[in-house]
Amino acid sequence: MKKINKNLKGFTLIELVVVISIIGVLAAIIVPSILNYVHKACRASDKVTARLIGTTVMNLMAESPDFEDNFYNADTMLWTVTIDGETYKFRNVARADGSKNCYGSDHNENRNNHKQSGRGWEFTSAKDANVKVTDTLNTRLYDVIGGDVDNMSFIPMRSSGYKHPYKDCNHDKGYTNSNKRGNERNSSPTYSYTDKWIVGYNAGKDGKEKGQVEVWAGDSYGKGTNGPRVRLWPAPPSYY
Numbered sequence: 001m002k003k004i005n006k007n008l009k010g011f012t013l014i015e016l017v018v019v020i021s022i023i024g025v026l027a028a029i030i031v032p033s034i035l036n037y038v039h040k041a042c043r044a045s046d047k048v049t050a051r052l053i054g055t056t057v058m059n060l061m062a063e064s065p066d067f068e069d070n071f072y073n074a075d076t077m078l079w080t081v082t083i084d085g086e087t088y089k090f091r092n093v094a095r096a097d098g099s100k101n102c103y104g105s106d107h108n109e110n111r112n113n114h115k116q117s118g119r120g121w122e123f124t125s126a127k128d129a130n131v132k133v134t135d136t137l138n139t140r141l142y143d144v145i146g147g148d149v150d151n152m153s154f155i156p157m158r159s160s161g162y163k164h165p166y167k168d169c170n171h172d173k174g175y176t177n178s179n180k181r182g183n184e185r186n187s188s189p190t191y192s193y194t195d196k197w198i199v200g201y202n203a204g205k206d207g208k209e210k211g212q213v214e215v216w217a218g219d220s221y222g223k224g225t226n227g228p229r230v231r232l233w234p235a236p237p238s239y240y
Contacts, residue, residue: 042158043240046194049155050215050232053199056140057213067136070129071201072210078203079228081216082168084237089207090214090228093200094134096121098157098217121199137199157217161193162230164239170229185219192229193219200228 061068077092121137169189185193196218202211216228230240 039159039162042160043162045158046217047232047236047240049157050197050217050236051234053155053197054213054215054233057137057199060136060140061213064136067133070132071213074129074133076130076200078207079170081170081228081231083231085167088205089203090216091200091203091207092198092228094121094130094137095199095218096137096197097154097195097220098197099154099160099195155197157195157197159194159217161191162240163191164230164237166190168237168239170227194229196220198228 057071061071071093074091074093076094079090079092080087081090121134166189170192171186171189194217198216198218199213200216201213203209204211212234214231215233217230217232218228230237232240
């Protein structure tokens, strides 16, 4: 008969509880740090994409005076925005989805019977200048960033939201609509969601200037329609 070694001992219940508690404490410390690094990496990726979009627009202007004229003459939405405490008017010229779920089941925007999965660059008005700007941008979409406009591609936006100071909240607090999710996303004064690319320009304090080209991250819900949330190029805010 095999002898049993009575000197062999396992972990006691108390020892197991202590080990599990230590692991829990370490996880509580490490996991938030890892998530923070992931969020920073996502925001950094979006800033790189925004720079590609902005420089593409600038290159198109250098190549074609007609494109520049159409860009600054487009009939588009004008927003009052605040970044790092500076308030001015931003003219939205074109927008593009940053996620295939940008609209989701709450909207019924389709093209060619495709499921909502991004629509390339689109215009905010049917004015001829808007159409020419977005058509030109879409011809560069694949070459510069990747995607297939014919299949309703979107330009990936890695970060889905960010924290910001209360003074830089680009929400319209009084805005409400029948969309519950939109109202929920619009309710926080210190956090904004982002799932939309918006390219336009700084129109100055009075909204009449033809200033610097800018690329913003917007929200497909919230402040009216596709409102701008944070400037990603040039000079993103210090907190992004």
